[in-house]
Amino acid sequence: MLNCSEQTHMHGHMVMKREMDMGIETSPECYASDHAFLHTLAYCMSTHCQDVAVWDLEKYWNMNVAGRHSNQPVPKATYQETLADVITKPNDTLVVGEELNHTMIISDEDYRGSYNAQRMFEKMEGSNERYGIVLLVGGAVIPITFSLLRFIPFPVALITKFNAWLVDPPVFGSRHKTPVAGLFHVPTRGQAFFIFYLVSINVILSAVGYKGSQPNSWYPNVLGSDGQIISYVTNRLGVLSFANIPLLFLYAGRNNVLLWLTNWSHGTFLLLHRWVAWIATLQAVLHSAIYLEIYVHNGTHASEAKLPYWVWGIVATLCMSILLPSSILPIRKNVYEFFLAWHVLLSVFVLVGCLWHILERFGRQWGYENWIYSAIAIWGFERALRLARLARNGIKTAQVTVIDEDYIRVNIEDISGSGHAYLYFPTLTWRMWENHPFSVASTVLSVSDQSGTLNHHRDLEKLGSSSDGSDSDMRREQYQSPTKVGLSFLVRTKTGVTGQLRQRARLPVLVESAYGPHVNLSQYSLLICIAGGVGITACVPFLRAHPGTTKLFWGARSQKIIDAMTPSLGGVEMKSYVGERMNITEVLQRELIENASTAVVLVSGPSEMADEVRGVISELGRQKKGIQVKLIEEAFSW
Numbered sequence: 001m002l003n004c005s006e007q008t009h010m011h012g013h014m015v016m017k018r019e020m021d022m023g024i025e026t027s028p029e030c031y032a033s034d035h036a037f038l039h040t041l042a043y044c045m046s047t048h049c050q051d052v053a054v055w056d057l058e059k060y061w062n063m064n065v066a067g068r069h070s071n072q073p074v075p076k077a078t079y080q081e082t083l084a085d086v087i088t089k090p091n092d093t094l095v096v097g098e099e100l101n102h103t104m105i106i107s108d109e110d111y112r113g114s115y116n117a118q119r120m121f122e123k124m125e126g127s128n129e130r131y132g133i134v135l136l137v138g139g140a141v142i143p144i145t146f147s148l149l150r151f152i153p154f155p156v157a158l159i160t161k162f163n164a165w166l167v168d169p170p171v172f173g174s175r176h177k178t179p180v181a182g183l184f185h186v187p188t189r190g191q192a193f194f195i196f197y198l199v200s201i202n203v204i205l206s207a208v209g210y211k212g213s214q215p216n217s218w219y220p221n222v223l224g225s226d227g228q229i230i231s232y233v234t235n236r237l238g239v240l241s242f243a244n245i246p247l248l249f250l251y252a253g254r255n256n257v258l259l260w261l262t263n264w265s266h267g268t269f270l271l272l273h274r275w276v277a278w279i280a281t282l283q284a285v286l287h288s289a290i291y292l293e294i295y296v297h298n299g300t301h302a303s304e305a306k307l308p309y310w311v312w313g314i315v316a317t318l319c320m321s322i323l324l325p326s327s328i329l330p331i332r333k334n335v336y337e338f339f340l341a342w343h344v345l346l347s348v349f350v351l352v353g354c355l356w357h358i359l360e361r362f363g364r365q366w367g368y369e370n371w372i373y374s375a376i377a378i379w380g381f382e383r384a385l386r387l388a389r390l391a392r393n394g395i396k397t398a399q400v401t402v403i404d405e406d407y408i409r410v411n412i413e414d415i416s417g418s419g420h421a422y423l424y425f426p427t428l429t430w431r432m433w434e435n436h437p438f439s440v441a442s443t444v445l446s447v448s449d450q451s452g453t454l455n456h457h458r459d460l461e462k463l464g465s466s467s468d469g470s471d472s473d474m475r476r477e478q479y480q481s482p483t484k485v486g487l488s489f490l491v492r493t494k495t496g497v498t499g500q501l502r503q504r505a506r507l508p509v510l511v512e513s514a515y516g517p518h519v520n521l522s523q524y525s526l527l528i529c530i531a532g533g534v535g536i537t538a539c540v541p542f543l544r545a546h547p548g549t550t551k552l553f554w555g556a557r558s559q560k561i562i563d564a565m566t567p568s569l570g571g572v573e574m575k576s577y578v579g580e581r582m583n584i585t586e587v588l589q590r591e592l593i594e595n596a597s598t599a600v601v602l603v604s605g606p607s608e609m610a611d612e613v614r615g616v617i618s619e620l621g622r623q624k625k626g627i628q629v630k631l632i633e634e635a636f637s638w
Helices: 014-021 028-033 035-048 054-064 079-084 108-151 156-167 189-207 224-252 257-261 266-298 308-323 329-334 336-362 369-393 447-451 469-480 497-501 533-545 559-569 584-593 607-623
Strands: 395-402 407-413 420-424 436-446 483-492 506-515 526-532 549-556 573-578 599-604 629-633
Touching: 028 035, 035 054, 035 079, 035 108, 054 079, 108 189, 108 224, 108 257, 156 189, 156 607, 156 629, 189 224, 189 266, 224 257, 224 266, 224 336, 224 369, 257 266, 266 308, 308 336, 329 336, 336 369, 369 506, 407 436, 407 497, 407 506, 407 559, 420 483, 436 506, 436 533, 436 559, 483 497, 483 533, 483 559, 526 533, 526 584, 526 607, 533 549, 533 559, 533 599, 549 559, 559 573, 584 599, 584 607, 599 607, 607 629
Parallel strands: 526 549, 526 599, 549 573, 599 629
Antiparallel strands: 395 407, 395 506, 407 483, 420 436, 420 506, 436 483
C-alpha cells in the first residue's frame, strides 16, 4: 500500500492482484509518481536484474511501472534517474500489507513470488494469443488450401472415387439434407473431416502448454496446489472462445470472403458456423463456471459479482447459451423471421458483453478486445456489402403473376443478375428488413409479360447455342417478341411472405443481387440436371452456361409450371414428370453407365430427392469402374 493508495471495491489490473484482494486500489498515476514506490522498485531491479541490459530495464520501466494501459502515465523519472536518486542503501524490508512510505528492500521470497507470478502470467498470455491466432487463421486458410487442390489436374476417375468414398456420402445413414428426427442434419464425410479438425484443435489447444511456478504471489492457495494451472486453463478457455467469435461471424455471412476464395458452399459454412458456435459457447461456459468456483472458494464471490466486468461477462455467456437452443432446426424452419431477428439481437449483446467484460477488467492492457473488434469488422463488412448491393439496384417494382395454385412468377424490370437474389418487400409487412432468397429463372422479360399474361422467358446468353432447325424457329420467335432486361423468379407460395405475394399484383421491391454459382463445369462434357418443382430455377444458370451436352429431368406437381418455363429452356434435352415419381436410380444409371464421357450431376429440389441423388452417385462412384462424375447440390440451407 502506498501513500496515494485508496480503499475501494473496484478491481484493478492484474499486476497488483493481491493488493486488490485486500480492498485497496492504487491508481496508475499513483504508481507513476510515488517517490517511495519508484525508489524501491528501482533498487530491487538493480539488485535482481544485474545481467539485464540497461536499455531493456528502461523499456520495462516505461511499459510496466504504471500498468499496461495504452494511455498509462509515464513514470516521473527514468529508471537510471530514479536509481541514481537512491543515495543510501535501504535497511528495512517490506512486509506485504504494510504501507510503503520510504525506500525499502524486497525480500528474496517476495521477489521470487512476484517474479514467478508475472513471468508465468505473461508467458501463458503469449501462448493464449498464439493459440488463438492458430484457431482463426486455420479456420480460414485450411478451406482455401483444400479448395486450391481443384486446380491440380487429377484424373476425373480418381476424383470420382475419392468423392464417392470420402467427400459426398453422409457420415452415417443415407440422409444429409433430410433432417434426422427433424432436429439436425447429418454432415457429409467431407464436412465431417473439417468439423473433426475444428473440435480437435480446440480441445488440444485448450489442454497443452501449461506450466506452474512456485512460489507464486498470485496463487499461494487457490483450490490447493493445482490452483495456478486451473486459473491458466480458465484464461485459455476465455481467449479461445474469443478467437472463435470472428470465425463465427465469418462463416455465417452470405458475403463471406471464403465463398469467393473456395469452392465450398454457403450451406457448408452455415453448418460450420453452428459447430463453432457450440465450441465457443462451451468454452465461455467453462471459463465462467471455473472462475465462479475459484471466487466462491476464496470467499470473494459476493463482492466480485457486483463489479461491471463480472456483470458483462454474465451477459455475454448467458446470451451465447440462449442462442444455441433457440437456433435449433425446427425453430429456424417454422419461425425463420423471428429466429433471425432474435439471433441478431442476442449476437449484438454477445459482442457488447464480451467487449465491456474485457474493457472493465483489463482496459486495453492485453489486447483481448482485438478479437471482438475483428468480429465487429467482419460483421460490419458483410452488412456494408449487402447495403451496397441494394443501393446499386435501387428501388424497383415487382409484378406478380399467378401460375397455378402452388406457384407464382415475380418479374422485376431493368435489373440484371444471375444465380440467386435476396428480395425485400418493404410494403408487404411492417418488418421491412426481412428478405428471402430466390433463384433467378430468367434474365430477359418479354414485353407482353408486363400486361400480366404468361409468355416466353428466354436468356440472351442461351440464344444461338444450338444449331438445329427447331431452335432457329424459337430464336426467330424470340426476336419477333420485344424483350427487355430484367429478372424473373418462380416462387412456390406457402405461408408468410410468399403467401402474401400471391395477393398482390405490383409492389415495390429491393433487390440484393447477384449471388451466383462460381463452379467451372467446362471440363465435363455432359451436364445432367435433376430438378424438383421450383428447384428448376437453380438449374437455369448451369444449363445456360454449360458448353457441352445438357439433359434435364424435371419432376413437378403441375404442368403449368413446366409450360411456363419450357420456352426458357430452348436447346436443352428435357424429360418431365408431372404428378409421378421420377425413378432417379434408373435415370442416373442409364445416363452415367451408358455414357463414356465425363459428367456432372446437378440436383435442385426437395431434400428427399437431393439425398437420393447423392446416394446413387456415391454408390455408382464406389462400385462402377470407369464412372467419371461430379455431384453438385443446389439448395437453400436453414
